[in-house]
Amino acid sequence: MITAEHLRAVAGWARDLPEADIEYARRGIVEKTFGKGAYICHRGDRFDYWTGVVSGLVRLGSVSKSGKEVTFAGLPPGGWFGEGSLIKGEARRYDLLTLRETRLAMMNRATFLGLFENSVAFNRYLVRQFNERLGQFIALVEHDRMHSTAGKLARNLAWLLNPVLNPTVGLRIEITQEELGLLSGLSRQMANQGLKALEQAGLVRLEHGGLTVLDLDRLRGYGDGSDMDD
DNA sequence: TCATTAAGCGTTG
DNA sequence: CAACGCTTAATGA
Known part of the structure; x- marks a missing residue:
């Protein structure tokens, strides 16, 4: 109890x-x-x-x-x-x-x-x-063609830190790059590479054993429309 | 052929 | 000690 x-x-x-x-x-x-x-x-x-x-x-x-x-x-x-x-x-x-x-x-x-x-x-x-779940699902179908590794990572991170679904997590999460890879369908190497891309884009700050999201809105929309880089 | 991966290992926090 | 970064050989589209 x-x-x-x-x-x-x-x-x-x-x-x-x-x-x-x-x-x-x-x-x-x-x-x-x-x-x-x-x-x-x-x-x-x-x-x-x-x-x-x-x-x-x-x-x-x-x-x-x-x-x-x-x-x-x-x-x-x-x-x-x-x-x-x-x-x-x-x-x-x-x-x-x-x-x-x-x-x-x-x-x-x-x-x-x-x-x-x-x-x-x-x-x-x-x-x-x-x-909120429905909204996420629709968003997933909508930009289905998110083939870039950074895009997958961005989407999965945005899900994890969704304030409605997971109100107590905040913007900093304790998760390894390997675990993030498992959730995103990526190997450890690719997860590392993608995360570095997100960091360079100024969306996250990588830490040891975790990370902090600097801009959740932009992370959410990462890969929409114009920029489809890796 | 080229990209990706698992495995191993040294480094780092 | 676990997470990270890098190398390498195997794998597979």
């Missing part, structure tokens, strides 16, 4: 909830640590928790028919996921894999459904999250 204070620290959505709802949510959440490279659940599994990343990094993806690993999204600390499967009462449609040691907050299904039924603030949050 966790404290209300802790919940507010790791869950952006909790900050908008009235005290009674926070108390209710708090009682339905347990935390658990997963080792690096651990599967939280496989596609097809039942996993009856709504889940938030407290620390670490999770990759959401699946394996295509030809056996290729496909990444759909990376989940940094502050990201919550799984509401679709819970609401529909379905099995998971994606694999969830930790890229490094990761601590998860797990809300049981009954509690999640209780909030979903009764809390206006919680539903407002869910709608915002759905809407």
